Amino acid sequence: MPDTVVDTSAAEQVQLTYAGAVNAALERCLKELPETLLYGEDIAKPGGVFGVTRGLRKKFGDRVFDTPISESAILGSAVGAAMLGRRPIVEIMWLDFSFVAFDQVVNQLSNVRYLNEGKLQAPVVIRTQQGSQPGACAQHSQSMEALFLHIPGIRVCMPWTAQDAYDLLVAAVHADDPVLFIENRNLYNAGKQTIELGGPVQRPGQLRERRSGGDVTVVTWGAMTRCALEAADLLAAEGVSVEVLETPWLNPLDTETILAHVARTRRVVVAHEANVTGGFGAEVVARIVESGVALAAPPKRVGTPDSRIPAAPSLLGALIPDADRISAAIRSLLP
Amino acid sequence: MTSVENLVGVESSLDTDTAQDLEDLHDVWLIRAFEEKVRELRVAGDVVGSVHLCIGQEATPVAIKRLLGPDDALFVTYRGHGYGLMRGIEPTAMFAELLGRATGVNSGRGGSAYFIAPEHRFFGENSIVGAGAPIACGAALAGRFDGTDRVAITVFGDGAMNQGSVHEAMNFAAAMKLPVVFLCENNSYSEMTPIADMVGDPNLFRRAASYGMPGERIDGNDPATLRARISDAIAAAREGGGPTLLELMTARLVGHYIGDAEQYRIPGELDRAHETEPVAVLTRRLIDAGCSREALDRVESAAREEISAAVATALVAPLADPATAKDHVYA
Numbered sequence: 001m002p003d004t005v006v007d008t009s010a011a012e013q014v015q016l017t018y019a020g021a022v023n024a025a026l027e028r029c030l031k032e033l034p035e036t037l038l039y040g041e042d043i044a045k046p047g048g049v050f051g052v053t054r055g056l057r058k059k060f061g062d063r064v065f066d067t068p069i070s071e072s073a074i075l076g077s078a079v080g081a082a083m084l085g086r087r088p089i090v091e092i093m094w095l096d097f098s099f100v101a102f103d104q105v106v107n108q109l110s111n112v113r114y115l116n117e118g119k120l121q122a123p124v125v126i127r128t129q130q131g132s133q134p135g136a137c138a139q140h141s142q143s144m145e146a147l148f149l150h151i152p153g154i155r156v157c158m159p160w161t162a163q164d165a166y167d168l169l170v171a172a173v174h175a176d177d178p179v180l181f182i183e184n185r186n187l188y189n190a191g192k193q194t195i196e197l198g199g200p201v202q203r204p205g206q207l208r209e210r211r212s213g214g215d216v217t218v219v220t221w222g223a224m225t226r227c228a229l230e231a232a233d234l235l236a237a238e239g240v241s242v243e244v245l246e247t248p249w250l251n252p253l254d255t256e257t258i259l260a261h262v263a264r265t266r267r268v269v270v271a272h273e274a275n276v277t278g279g280f281g282a283e284v285v286a287r288i289v290e291s292g293v294a295l296a297a298p299p300k301r302v303g304t305p306d307s308r309i310p311a312a313p314s315l316l317g318a319l320i321p322d323a324d325r326i327s328a329a330i331r332s333l334l335p
Numbered sequence: 336m337t338s339v340e341n342l343v344g345v346e347s348s349l350d351t352d353t354a355q356d357l358e359d360l361h362d363v364w365l366i367r368a369f370e371e372k373v374r375e376l377r378v379a380g381d382v383v384g385s386v387h388l389c390i391g392q393e394a395t396p397v398a399i400k401r402l403l404g405p406d407d408a409l410f411v412t413y414r415g416h417g418y419g420l421m422r423g424i425e426p427t428a429m430f431a432e433l434l435g436r437a438t439g440v441n442s443g444r445g446g447s448a449y450f451i452a453p454e455h456r457f458f459g460e461n462s463i464v465g466a467g468a469p470i471a472c473g474a475a476l477a478g479r480f481d482g483t484d485r486v487a488i489t490v491f492g493d494g495a496m497n498q499g500s501v502h503e504a505m506n507f508a509a510a511m512k513l514p515v516v517f518l519c520e521n522n523s524y525s526e527m528t529p530i531a532d533m534v535g536d537p538n539l540f541r542r543a544a545s546y547g548m549p550g551e552r553i554d555g556n557d558p559a560t561l562r563a564r565i566s567d568a569i570a571a572a573r574e575g576g577g578p579t580l581l582e583l584m585t586a587r588l589v590g591h592y593i594g595d596a597e598q599y600r601i602p603g604e605l606d607r608a609h610e611t612e613p614v615a616v617l618t619r620r621l622i623d624a625g626c627s628r629e630a631l632d633r634v635e636s637a638a639r640e641e642i643s644a645a646v647a648t649a650l651v652a653p654l655a656d657p658a659t660a661k662d663h664v665y666a
Contacts, residue, residue, distance in 0.1 A: 068510055070506065072469050072500040076468070076469025076503075079469075081473035081477040084474045084481070084485070086480060104466070104469065107462075107466065108461075115441055115444050116451060116663075
């Protein structure tokens with residue numbers, strides 16, 4: 001991490017949406033790290049397709065710029081600029097679009113530090129967003145974090161709250177590893193939250209205990225966290241105490257804390273919006289099982305079935321997990 | 336230049352062009368001797384894995400040996416041993432890298448096709464065809480913000496001209512007027528398939544016009560021509576003129592990789608190529624300028640001796656340490 005002195009006395013409480021929190025984090029990073037650049041498709045003068053980067057071009061000039069619709073050029077140039085000492089923050093408008101340039105992530109970005117034995121690094125942050133939304137087509141709605149979690153060398157973060165969107169983006173930009181930072185457009189304008197700006201730079205990796213409980217542990221991330229909390233409410237009414245662990249950092253994953261919780265409840269559900277096969281839930285379950293922690297019931301995964309994603313809301317609703325499906329999975333673990 | 340002059344045994348100073356030709360001949364031989372030694376090591380099994388030699392294509396690396404400024408950045412391909420040597424990586428460290436030794440330029444992590452030496456402004460080979468072009472754009476972009484007048488040079492083959500990443504990079508560089516020099520080494524084969532069969536117009540340099548940048552096809556076997564034209568392109572980029580595409584016509588005198596049966600060759604093709612390859616070009620010119628055959632043989636011998644000494648040192652170096660295999664994945 002670069003040596004930067006963060007004046008935590010500057011911390012202030014404000015009301016911001018998730019999108020506003022991302023914007024505030026970008027502004028802070030552009031201000032305190034002069035080597036940062038911010039670029040991508042429509043992000044500068046238009047302010048981003050969701051308005052997330054609005055106003056930053058005016059404040060920071062040429063360090064914030066628009067690019068051609070060329071994901072290989074965006075990601076590839078970020079690799080090169082980072083190798084030469086910049087700290088690029090690039091936007092891929094939809095995670096689904098990154099696959100036209102997957103080479104630059106899998107074969108290029110991820111190799112810089114290893115090949116150079118740490119003498120050269122590529123501190124790139126790829127900001128993107130993913131997730132289903134009624135009416136979105138199959139190429140604008142997938143949850144694909146697992147593909148990136150399979151790549152050693154790339155950190156992956158999926159914040160859910162506005163506070164984490166702010167804090168963890170600041171952490172990602174300060175980190176010396178490449179980070180895929182996955183936002184969610186359903187969260188961007190889902191109401192203002194009170195958040196604190198200007199706090200200390202966090203180290204990547206901690207999870208959040210969003211609800212405590214003693215009977216079952218739910219591990220989840222991203223927009224699915226809300227469904228897990230709703231499921232916990234439903235089960236509370238039935239007298240079942242459910243704890244919800246949100247893991248905004250998927251790499252590095254705080255496996256130790258997950259294991260400590262599961263050792264106590266001995267029952268675990270892992271829920272994500274991504275489809276089940278090869279989803280990161282499989283990895284979380286494997287780590288729990290391999291740890292030898294005693295379980296009272298087999299662990300359960302909840303995810304989208306292995307299907308393509310349809311546009312029509314009625315079809316989509318039949319696939320994407322919700323509080324009812326998570327509750328059903330929790331109930332199936334109870335004696 | 337003095338050492339080369341000593342080598343050929345001339346008392347008085349040579350004219351500048353002849354002295355440069357002599358140095359170039361030495362450097363071509365250095366690369367060729369390195370490559371021939373690598374082939375021996377590969378056949379013997381000391382070097383393992385896929386190896387792509389640049390025999391016949393030495394002129395461009397030789398030409399750019401002194402063209403890079405202190406902040407410039409070079410990005411090449413898996414056929415990049417010659418560039419590594421000309422950027423100043425010690426031949427011993429290069430051999431050691433190919434041999435999987437701890438003393439290799441990347442301690443054995445990169446191998447033949449993916450080594451890198453940023454301390455020599457050599458930002459690596461790349462084993463993905465065309466992938467270096469957008470990365471070079473980023474190096475040029477960084478120069479816009481770090482107070483340098485960096486030019487990025489990216490080298491790729493004719494086959495890479497059909498990659499989307501190269502198209503994206505050329506448009507990106509042209510749209511942003513980035514100081515990038517695109518060098519396309521056209522050896523007429525897209526790996527093992529004639530490039531002419533894989534494009535609608537085999538005049539690859541003509542694509543430059545559609546991106547709004549200068550493009551030119553030049554002789555890729557004569558270091559003197561290459562030096563002049565690449566130097567112009569670098570100067571134009573440095574002065575804010577944006578990118579240039581140069582198509583360098585050359586020939587690979589060996590297979591795409593060691594073990595390539597080369598059944599795609601046209602009869603007589605290699606004989607013709609041997610008449611125009613860099614050693615032949617430079618030898619003819621030096622003989623015309625009055626150098627003796629014996630003097631030129633001494634230039635070759637000196638290069639071969641340097642390579643023999645380097646490989647001997649590399650062969651006794653310790654293997655890359657297995658205990659380090661997982662190091663440096665993350666910060």
